[in-house]
Amino acid sequence: xxxxxxxxxxxxxxxxxxxxxxxxxxxxxxxxxxxxxxxxxxxxxxxxxxxxxxxxxxxxxxxxxxxxxxxxxxxxxxxxxxxxxxxxxxxxxxxxxxxxxxxxxxxxxxxxxxxxxxxxxxxxxxxxxxxxxxxxxxxxxxxxxxxxxxxxxxxxxxxxxxxxxxxxxxxxxxxxxxxxxxxxxxxxxxxxxxxxxxxxxxxxxxxxxxxxxxxxxxxxxxxxxxxxxxxxxxxxxx
Ligand SMILES: Nc1ncnc2c1ncn2[C@@H]1O[C@H](COP(=O)(O)OP(=O)(O)OP(=O)(O)O)[C@@H](O)[C@H]1O
Ligand SMILES: [Mg+2]
Numbered sequence: 696x697x698x699x700x701x702x703x704x705x706x707x708x709x710x711x712x713x714x715x716x717x718x719x720x721x722x723x724x725x726x727x728x729x730x731x732x733x734x735x736x737x738x739x740x741x742x743x744x745x746x747x748x749x750x751x752x753x754x755x756x757x758x759x760x761x762x763x764x765x766x767x768x769x770x771x772x773x774x775x776x777x778x779x780x781x782x783x784x785x786x787x788x789x790x791x792x793x794x795x796x797x798x799x800x801x802x803x804x805x806x807x808x809x810x811x812x813x814x815x816x817x818x819x820x821x822x823x824x825x826x827x828x829x830x831x832x833x834x835x836x837x838x839x840x841x842x843x844x845x846x847x848x849x850x851x852x853x854x855x856x857x858x859x860x861x862x863x864x865x866x867x868x869x870x871x872x873x874x875x876x877x878x879x880x881x882x883x884x885x886x887x888x889x890x891x892x893x894x895x896x897x898x899x900x901x902x903x904x905x906x907x908x909x910x911x912x913x914x915x916x917x918x919x920x921x922x923x924x925x926x927x928x929x930x931x932x933x
Contacts, residue, residue, distance in 0.1 A: 703833060712741050734798075758794040860930045864879065
């Protein structure tokens with residue numbers, strides 16, 4: 696059975712896509728068969744951050760039954776498998792969030808883990824995703840608005856029977872009025888399982904369409920993603 700894990704946040708731009716890619720790479724380094732799925736239908740950027748600007752076959756085609764599953768799964772040069780969503784405005788208009796359940800049904804049993812990159816907030820897409828996932832990882836930055844908005848996403852995940860392994864605290868050193876770790880854990884009632892500092896190498900790697908832990912495996916942020924991957928591997932046995 697496949698474990699479907701969503702990476703969710705209240706606010707946009709906190710690092711969900713980056714974390715999806717880097718955690719995926721870290722899990723595959725541990726020998727796990729992983730697929731990354733972009734469910735951000737309105738403003739997708741998983742494939743962009745992997746250097747694929749205009750993939751010819753996308754999730755949108757699959758949901759309209761114009762392409763088969765094997766045609767929309769790509770293999771990145773870092774070894775990652777991923778399913779892109781179209782970045783075109785016309786495609787967005789023709790794709791409906793309620794169709795998303797179909798991709799989950801087809802992906803079941805194809806990988807050990809599917810990491811699901813999501814749209815931020817509480818919109819229709821995320822509701823349809825969380826109906827189909829087993830677990831949700833919360834990605835936040837260390838400021839009050841990021842954490843308070845994440846609380847609502849977390850509640851939506853719990854309402855949809857998702858387990859919550861923990862919080863990825865991204866850009867952990869990058870806020871003027873930073874919340875302390877224990878304050879974040881207390882508000883969200885969830886442990887921080889990874890702390891990623893602002894890292895220029897993440898931006899550099901993303902610019903080259905690569906996971907930072909593929910290009911720079913020994914940097915602190917790469918090691919932190921490895922730690923999160925290890926936690927995820929043992930989480931269900933705790
Ligand atoms: N720890 C970090 N250090 C430096 N830059 C980072 C870090 N994490 C993410 N970034 C950069 O910040 C930007 C936003 O990150 P990302 O796209 O992962 O956020 P997101 O939550 O997926 O955004 P959206 O809500 O728009 O989908 C990207 O340019 C990414 O490369
Ligand atoms: Mg994103």
